[in-house]
Amino acid sequence: MSSDNVLEVKGLTISLLLGGSYFEVVRDVSFSIAKGESIGILGESGCGKSLTGASLLRVLPHPFAKVTKGEIFFKGEPLHLMGHKEFNHKFRWREASMIFQESSAAINPVVKIGKQFAGVLKRVQADFTKAKYLLKECGLPDGDRILNSYPHELSGGMKQRVMIAMSLAGNPDLLVADEPTTATDATVQTQILDLLLEIQAKRGMSIIFISHDFRLIKKMCRYVHVMYCGKIVETQLTDELLKQPQHHYTKGLIDSRLSLKVAPKSRLTSIKGVVPPIEKWHKGCSFFERCEFSSPKCKLEEPPCVTTSDKARLACWFPVKR
């Protein structure tokens, strides 16, 4: 454990209430982020990547999801032992904040932007004049007009910028970005990503970037954790991972991308089947059913998450041959 890690997550387990009983949807997830670094969490929908992000800021849907096990350290301090009041006062907004997938759902539609901004700034005991400054930093020079308008008067890209500006109110050291560009247009997407990179470089923030798109992860993150069925199955430097994926799931995801190298109208390789529903996650390797290289061992025994090199990890009995 090095001391310059902003965040360390150890053995995080989250349970979800389904039909009267709890199922573990995030299982034994561990990762860490150094200061100023950005990591990606990648996976298909239903893999628990959003829940992992939400649990860091305690915004899990209560009582349907709860953290049952695991330790979270923020700058060495045990975050999991912190009381709710202290968490709200000291941690949220000030140390870490989150931006969500759909800006229109995350911003109250019947309250003017200015008032919502004021609420956030009051929490962090900052002056309201800071709002204009933050908006300008996020590429909205026309601060007065923005603060005086309702969310529906702004375009999708602008709302996303407002949300990013708000998240910066308390000068956080950690930003959790949960698919921040899924709901925006392709051209706006590039702008938002550039903005995030710019802010990160300026403030030295750490970013956890949650996405299902390799293109975004490649642009944004140095490290990537691939999640499947609630577990991290592979961790690797992004460039390495794209060059030489070792887990069959990662390879499948990379191969099914549309890139300029794929001939038009040719048959795309795809992973057969879909992510199984939570009730059907079984004991062995969770990718067993969709994997082309599975053997009986995969069904019975769960592959441990083994550290292969410096920071790389892999959970597979029969990794892709180099």
Add this chain to the structure above:
Amino acid sequence: MTSNVLLEVKDLTRFYKTARKSLFTPPDAIYPVNKINFKLTKLRNLGIAGESGSGKTTLAKIISQIEKQDEGQIFFEGRDISKMDKKGWWDFRKAVQFIFQDPYESINPKKTVFQTLVEPLKIYKIGDHQEQSQRVENMLNEVGLLPEVMQKFSHQLSGGQRQRVAIARALMLEPKLVIADEPVSALDVSVQAQILNLLLELQVKLGITYIVISHDLAVLRHFCDDLIIYYAGNIVEKTRAKDLFSTKNIQHPYSAMLLQAAFFDSLSISENTHVKTDEAANEPATDDLLLQKFAGCNFYHRCPIRSDLCAKSNPLLVTTNEKSSPSPSPSAVACHHPQKVTELIKTKHRA
């Protein structure tokens, strides 16, 4: 007109009146579809690319006549559809089908998969009960679903399965033209590949022509032969897909921008012309552009290569290579400076 033109659209216009600013001013109108012309060749897939709010979905709805146009004509297999009798109308409806973006919303949650799929057959009174269920079963098989799903409701299916049901429903009546509005944007990457494979397979098997609407050029590159780049109610570029993606023949700056957005991991717009973040935020809202009031080029505010000329006059769609192109829809571009565009895009050097 050659016989392999499936659909032709002439001067198609649709406008919506906006709220009056005051009691005494006449209402303004926005034009999501503004004098659109194009031809669709049989078995050549057409892609329509553009961002949300540009009117591309309205265009698709008019082609399928879910909405009516205000001006202009649509010819389907050479016949003007506004002059069709009842029988011709029914045939047109049967031949043109729609796949919607969000399978969560476009499938009736109160119906089982079987009821959803059998409904078009019942409306068109095709076959008796036994034949109908046989057809449903065959179609499910065709789109890669097991017969078990027949009695399920849509909430019991996954996103990919739902999209397969939506595709099956569109294909029940053996259409000639299928319009797919963002068919894969709501799906996961691995499922996306499955659905694209399926659609292409079915095209070969059943001889369908597709119109695909998307903001993702990566999808369109894979799927389409011809492309229309759509911006604020106007076509800004018509081209063959392979011309656009060879990147040497891009003619409109907006196409370059979309291309860069879709393949930002391997292409980049050269730095000095890249639109600055501050400027981008000052763009007029798309609705204002749709008013079609600005005298100059609609793309002026975002364009990296604009000149004074662009602010004064709106460039018309000019055909560029009529002679060399064998397709009935030759390349065309609406830009004053098409020759400058190619310099914008460059391939990133890979380590």
